[in-house]
Amino acid sequence: MINVIGLGYIGLPTALMLASHGVEVVGTDYNRKLVDTLNEGRTTFKEEGLEELFREAREAGIRFTTEYRRTDTYIVSVPTPYDKFSKKVDAGYVVAAVKDVLKVCPKGATIIIESTISPGTVDKYIRPEIEAMGFRTGEDIHLVHAPERIIPGNMVYELLHNNRTIGADSREIGEKVKECYASFCRGEIVVTDIRTAEMTKVVENTFRAVNIAFANELARICRHDDMNVYEIIRICNMHPRVNILQPGPGVGGHCISVDPWFLVGDYPQLAKVIDESMKTNDSQPTFVLNRIYEIMQKEGITDNRKVGLYGLTYKENVDDYRESPTLQLLEAQERHLARPLKVYDPFIARDITANQYHDFDEFLEGIDLVVIMVKHDHIKRNWEKLKGKIILDCFNICPLEGTYHI
Template sequence: MFSHVCVVGLGYIGLPTAAILAAQGIRVTGVDVNERSVAEINQGHVPFVEPDLEAFVVSAVNRELLTAQTEPAPADAFIVAVPTPFHADKSADLSYIEAATRAIAPHLTGNELLVLESTSPPGATEFMADVVFQERPELKDADLKFAHCPERVLPGRVMTELVENDRIVGGLTPEAAEAAAELYRTFCKGEILLTDAKTAEMAKLVENSFRDVNIAFANELSIICDKLGINVWELIELANHHPRVNILQPGPGVGGHCIAVDPWFIVSAVPDEARLIRSARTINDAKPQWVIDQVKAAAYGLDQPAVALMGLAFKPNIDDLRESPALSIAAQLADEMPTARLLAVEPHIEELPKALAGRSNVAFTQTEDAIATADIVVVLVDHDAFKQLDPELLEGKALVDTRGLFRA
């Protein structure tokens, strides 16, 4: 039975996990290096947008079941949910996992469970164990249990999917897998699927690579259709009437911390074999440049074009900008079209992100004002707020619609 859990990393996955554990009556110490986030959480505030999460956090803090701080504390179980970006060569950067593990090590006494939730390449959980034993060699026979339990939730539905989705739990030993499963059973109503740690790590990468490959097909199809003068949205709708065809929708690229990153971990591990996965990543990484070229073509002949950039988040109806192709497109246009007036619209944030702040040719603008002013309207994110727009507002304006909001 777990009475105290320490969650290291209070971001988009760690904080919801901490809050849902606290809702089960388990005492949780949340740890984050960001002092501002720690202070906000201890006041019952959530430093990012996620439906329903704040109610869980407020309840947990008020019941004194959730406390945030900047250093780990002794606990029965530790969950590490920190970023795993990649290096310039696309190999995984495990430095955040290493730093979190080294911070945990002094607080271990034996018999604890350590769970890695961060999306990681095969072998990362074993790496975490090695770091612990480097720091604390005397604990090698202390029955520490190491497991990997990858998150698989959708931003905007995290609090629901944490409970309802099936979970994969992989241990360095069968005993570690079962201990981790016991922890997740405290809140997870989905099926708990036990395996070894390396398979669990690979499962998350495969899930996101599958999606990446299918998105790449849609994105490549959109470029082909543009070349042939075919409406890609109509084409996909027609093709999807086949009982065994389900083509996804194209977009300006692929963003987020998962799909845009995880496939590279497979490519880095087996570069000669991961040919299709590499090709999909290359196609999706190249799509923003294609969008930029479309905007430049629409601006041809205009001395100081006003360009409305509709959306900066990496997906609809959230404030998450991680690996956002829309944000990347906006920043690159600011560099490559210095005489243009870029009118950035993002209803889910309150100020321009760092990538755009301070640029003289970029303004943070309300939706209607941006469209009224613009010569060119670029739809980058299909937020619900944009779906409500009257198409007549676009009359007389050039349109680059990467999300098919205005398909006529």
């Protein structure tokens, strides 16, 4: 049996995938309301294919509880926030989960950490706690780091098809854990050491963050001299060794917007390019806000109640709004404009910010300027409703003539 600790955006799909592929699974989370919801047969967030996977896992006998179970294998998938001042990872949730596992697990148990952690976290924070409780790592407790590699909006597919990395103290334990993930994973599974596994996950997200920062900086340069950044990128990408990403309103979520800061925090004198790239991405929502203000002045809009932000989530077609560019923009907006801008997102059913609307037509009523902050499929089906509006398109997806861009 595998006890999956933490039933959020990563832990729940992982638990469901294992259970639906014949592994006995118990999912544990301290959030009783979340556990009750799952036991009532309802998922806790929206995701393509999740409902079907949930149904298959329940039919296979998956159980959900607030209590840790005694077994020989644990998967820890709890949050790893970072301190915005020091830029260092907060391993507190992972350490607490491991300590709770040690209260119930037998000797010889394997603890697999899926949570994204900065290089050296296992050695600095987790291994000492285990040994302080009288266990010997590598003998009484086997530690493994198997970082997740999935993205909201395509989790189920990526769980099945993405390659994986297994970092372990010994090859034998690594191969054993590999067999566990091979029960459902069709991608290549690489076994390595823990420190390498820690580093590779952070580097993957850092690579993407730096690429996005380059595209965003390029957009600013082109805006300064009135050049078409999208045409420039299109032509440059015709070169066989060039692949520039598209600029956008900022970076959100709990991976690309967070993980690279782990390297900046741990290596402040070395991670210079990463540091500047993250600063560029973090300031992009403010850049968009300034662009909104420019357009308001040009179009004679004096009341910011005539401006609406479309999209609150950090990416398209999901209900995950962690670190979203829209929320970052709204925070910056408090320092620039008197009243909060109108906001709408078809995937967010409850109020998470001021002046939020839940009906698209009501949101559009009285708005002169619509800012596309998220490229949901919903907006692509409703271009007709935007005719006659002034549009700031942060993704170059709007087909209507006269659309402004960042």
